[in-house]
Amino acid sequence: MSRDTLTSGPSLKPAGALGAVEQRGIEPVPVSERTGNPLQLFWVWFAANISVLGLPLGVALVAMGLSIWQAIFVAAVGSFGSFALVGLVSIAGRRGGAPSLTLSRATFGVRGNFGPTAMTLCSRLGWETVNTATAALAFVTICSLIFNTSTGAKDVPMLTVLGVALFVACTVAVSGLGHSFILTVQKWSTWIFGAINLVVLVFLAANVNWAAVAQAPSGDVASVLTGIGMIAAGTGIGWANSGADMARYQSPAAKAGALVVSASAGAGIPLVLIISMGSLLGASNSAVLGSSNPLDTIRDTLPPAVAVIYLVVSFAGLLLSNHLSVYSAGLTTITLGVRIKRVYAVIVDVVVTTTASLCFLLIADGFYGPFITFISLLSVPIIAWVGIFLVDMLGRKSYNSEGLLDLTPGSGYWYRNGIEWRALGSWLAAITAGALFMKVQPGDTPWYTGPLHETWIGQNGLTWVVAGLLGAVAYAILGGARKESAQ
Template sequence: MATTSTETGVAARAAGAMETRGIEPVPAAERAGRPGQLFWVWFAANISILGLPLGATLVAVQGLTVWQAVLVAAVGSVGSFAIVGAVSIAGRRGGAPGLTLSRAVFGARGNIGPTAVSLISRLGWETVNTTTAAFALLSLATILFGTSPTAKQHPVLTVVCIVVFELCTVAVSGLGHAVLVAVQRWATWVFGALNLLVGGFLVATISWSSVAAAHPAPVGAMIAGVGVIAAGTGIGWANASADIARYQAPSVRAGSLVLSAAAGAGIPLVLLISLGSMLAAGDPSLAAAGDPVAAIRAMLPGWMAVPYLLAAFGGLLLSNHLSVYSAGLTTLTLGIRVRRVYAVVLDVVVTFVGSIYFILVADGFYTPFIAFISLLAVPITAWVGVFTCDMLRRRTYDPDALMDTGRSSGYWYRGGVRPSAVVAWAVAIVVGYLFTTAGPSDGAWFTGPLADTWFGHNGLGWVVTFVIAAGGYAALGGTRVGSAAAARR
């Protein structure tokens, strides 16, 4: 995963300039990225404390033992990010963002649906990041100024905390790819070290007797846990993976891209999710904490509060950098005609409003968070199924056709829609939701009519979705190579 001194020098020089390119494909001559860069990008994006409540959910909600949770964390996070790495191969091939490349699969107009879902996903995750980071800053204010950590008692201070986080996000995401790659790499060392320090003290609070006394859950519960972790980690990033890989050199091996994503994200996620499961073995309340930042801080000695809160803030910021950068590109793909940097600002404004709602209006935070990732995992997985199936035959993308959304586009197909892709995607979503339960079992937001079947009970609705999407696309002729008429199916 190492980079050469030449590559480092190029990145350093590029980091001083704002990226002016929007969603248009990057010329092959300007693509010099290496997989090692992506390793650090994915590592940085996954060292946030959100992994701790995910791990706590495995023990407190799924009923797993710690050792089962560690295995589930490894399979769910590494496996789902291997899929992320596989989708990023398209970015190396076409040099464009993932949802822009998706026009070649779904058609210039048919791609609107998947793009809108992707944008909602990115905005949702950014709202989660911003909300959690605001909690961290509120706790820091409690230490420095003696204010109450309860957000609703200090609405003005809460808004200030949100603004600070959003400004730090725009400062990197707005400048673009080169700055993002450089910051993610070096900030990983700083905030990664802080996370290791905090993690060491959290380990000292683990109730090992509770860990040892737990009884193993059935295999079905582990399978369901894999679904929870996959939906909460890699699946949510799959439609953004090509956005950062579009600067990879054409000579980069596909396997290296898969490995960089699986290892880069898998290492921090397995550690954090495992730690969260260990903490929940002695204190299950962590899984349902309205303010997870404060709940974890309460487990630490007082003098560790500041390093912990800085680590929490930094990890969430690194995740948000990548998410906002991708959301800006997705906004442009949706057809909003602004410069990339303004698209970033527009997305940040939306998440600002959402964060105010979750902190100052809503009564809970992580219950809607789990329901949110469960609902969006289905249409995103359907897109992944169709898109990856298409990648089996497609090695190149027409750069002019990708940017032409009119009738003259080579990807216009039938009225701007490619029926084989859109139909397979839509059918897979409907079928997937039949097996899906979103939210806690005692008050689910949505329960599909087949949620009590073996697939539904074990959280495998997303697997069914993938199979239906990929299989349906192939059955409708989506992977055939041949005549133009075949390509229009």
């Protein structure tokens, strides 16, 4: 029986060695090496979500017409709720000891899994592009404070390129090493950068125009629902199909509930704080809503020395998110079929995102429109996959390690010509249904408007709910996980 040649061999150094370059690809982690605990994942998700990207999400909530209290409520429901999905997917990682999309072969078939894997890779590369572009904007803004240069990326292209290069180099240095190093970096970064963020947030709060915030009108129920959907799509849903990537090292004794709480609370706490602050800044200063650089507000609101400190922290916070994303993207690239070791897959991924981020910074206009459009588009296929994968988990308590790596007709997950049509068909149907309610508008002119966009569902931004529920229900009706697949 041939095995998937896209995986690398066993670790050349002990799994827990801090300086070891992780040699494992997508092959399941041996039970003897699964010694992790949920608290480790809490630090991972907390550090990954200290990111300054929460600020523009908060600004977008105010732009939708929500009051500050509504924005805080929306941030809490959207963040904690969506990362609970990440925690649920993590349970599969504990069971199978493999990355999310490798385990997904059991659900969709070794060939049928290509579509969800390709979409996941697009999501990871997209988020890495957003992270890299935002970090470069932070670097440009720091230079504007120190050297009195422009804050526009297009005005200072050399500084923009330098910011991207610096961020990418730092990303590769951490994500290339792998699991053990990431765990250590995320834990200590949570304490260090979390504390600095709290201090700077106090400065920001002291400079908020509270009178303007108090006068901001409240939005209706429809706006609140739309806001929850936007936050969910921009936070946990974007990470949901990577939930098992870090949890594959979790001990079999780890409780399922603890895994859910570690992801939900670990990400939810910092996200609510930063998104709420973004909402405060947006409500107190209308100029923020039209800014091409979301970090201009930091520059203009804080004293120069404090602004520089916060922008440096912002750069580091984006790095904490990005190296985790790049790590997952490397595993997804291998699962997709690229014959390369994980450490080299990381390099390939960052080359793509470096190019994309430079195009975004030096060619595209604006920030908020493309950013919101991006997260809204990708949320539909991702949540459809989540719905199907979670239903599959209900009937599958274990995974056949050999079957996950065997791409031949002898695989336990070959099904019919390598495709589990019940799962793949449900996924495609869910995406198609979601597209009917969708509107794609990164700027002033819509690119696409679905025929059902004007309905209550479409107007309230609930496309992702339709996709997730339809995918899950369709797959459940068709029978869910095949018992003979779990060995």
